[in-house]
Amino acid sequence: MTMFVGLDVHKEYHHATVMDEDGEILRRQRFPNSLEEVKSFFSDIDDGKVALEASYFWKPVYDELEEMGFEVKLAHPRKTRVIADEKIKTDLRASEALAQLLRMDWLPETYVPPADIRELRELLRRRVSLVESRTKYKNKIQAELTKRRIDLEGTPWHGPWLSQLEDLEIDSVEDYMAIVRSLNERIDRIEKEVKEKAEEREEVMLIKSITGFSYFSAMTIYASIGEKDRFPGPKELCSYFGVIPSTEQSGGKEKHGGITKEGDNYVRRVLNQCAWSHVNNSDSYITEFFERLKRRKGKPIAITAAARKLVVAIYWMLEREEKFRPGG
Incomplete structure (x- = not known):
């Protein structure tokens, strides 16, 4: 029994x-x-x-x-x-x-990815957590400088700016910098591991062939999708990422609203960032679509629609095992 x-x-x-x-x-x-x-x-x-x-x-x-x-x-x-x-x-x-x-076979199930994908997701989340911690301590250092009315020359956290920071000999800044250095080491190690794992997976490298996607963002999208075959088509994948318009029906009429925002908010944020990078650095059919829609609907709606087109492109790239084609 x-x-x-x-x-x-x-x-x-x-x-x-x-x-x-x-x-x-x-x-x-x-x-x-x-x-x-x-x-x-x-x-x-x-x-x-x-x-x-x-x-x-x-x-x-x-x-x-x-x-x-x-x-x-x-x-x-x-x-x-x-x-x-x-x-x-x-x-x-x-x-x-x-x-x-x-x-009673009424249990609504949620997807459980294979063990290797679960491990990837944990690795990616750990990197995000460490980056957020590093940002917190960098902000503390900036606050210490502002409090003392210290204005360093150059681009923050690069070359000459960092050298000037280290010459200040402020105890609180040195304490925070020790934590930042430690976090840098751990983040660099994880990013190296992510790159190595990405290069071993054809699907990740296909996604990375889209302008605007790094090793990290391509791996994030790949790990979120898991097994592509669980999505019958691009519409279902767009729905999973929460980038399709919500729909209300009343009196036989359909009304479309903002996106559903289903799924992981962080992954959708990564997708949006990639969409911005893509339209700013590529002359693809998606960029042309964004520019046309931006003139009629404004940037926020246009970039969400561009992100949705990127998801559709990713679906067919993985389905056909092809790199991104800027001409469509």
Whole structure:
């Protein structure tokens, strides 16, 4: 008999509900978040499916359960709550709702990329986190200079400007600079690793062939897509990146609004930055489209539409295994 397990994952403890094929609850349990406790709870479940919600702590639990041989499904948090409220009609606890939705095949799943793509995403996020930290300490240094009315010559954080900064002998600045140097070393190491991994992946190098995309941005888009075959066409990929207009229907009429902004905000921001770089440094058909639309609709709408065209181009480049063609 197949057992259906709903697992509500938290930092310190997990809440679990085991249900049989008829919907009868066989066991409810709260246990500490550790590999030993997870193994102990699942030790007497031979044939089971597990559902857990996509939260901050899902990844290690998901990997542990997969290694133990279970079929694991990751639930989409927002959609799960909507369906639980609409279809189950009871005030079930989270783990119970997950088990019930899994049993009834109503569980709205979210995509779980392969392990190597998950590792890439973690590497890219770590680089982003380190860059944000470095920016924070650079801003602190700038604030110290402003406070002392010190105006250094040259471009900030380059050549002569840095030399003048190091000659100031201000304790607070030296402390912050020590952190900046340390972060620089770690960021450089990660960027070197990203470049090496990018050059090993044909898909990343295809994306990088578009003017405006660096190793890092191309890898970010690639890692976000994961397995391209999960998208039937370019429209679905644009929807995934949240760069399609929202649509409202009323009285038989359709009204289009701003973009849906579905998906990862950070990845969409990277895509937008690449779109700006592309239209400023390329004479492609996308740039021509941007310039035409900019005159009618303004820059913000035009750049979003250009980003959408870039996503369509990326889809067909990956589908056909071709580099970007500026002429379309």
